[in-house]
Amino acid sequence: MTDENRRNKLKFRAWRRGFREMDLLIGSFADATLESLDAAGLDEFERLLNVPDWEVYAWLIGHEPVPPQHAGPVLDQLIAFRYAAQSG
Known part of the structure; x- marks a missing residue:
């Protein structure tokens, strides 16, 4: 599969x-x-897509800590993106 696909x-x-x-x-x-x-970033994003929505949502809104196995730069970007989108 190509990167574009x-x-x-x-x-x-x-x-x-x-x-x-x-x-x-x-x-x-x-x-x-x-x-x-x-x-590597695409791999991390794909792993996040495999986590149930309610778990990721709880991390994004700060109701649950991010488990170490899911922490990474893409999730950090997603959290920052969430706050930037909310304030904009």
Whole structure:
């Protein structure tokens, strides 16, 4: 699979989470950042998409700490993106 195909599939998944708030947040994040992510970043984003919505949402809104196995630069970017989108 080419990087372009992979990015397109990840964007599709990001916009179809099944939890509207997560669709908007993760989908918008994917649109804004996937083109700039390297292979490791895409891997991390894909792992985040495999985590249930309610878990990721709890991390994003600060209700639960991020487990060490899910911490990383892409999640940090997503958290920052969430706060930037909220304030803008």
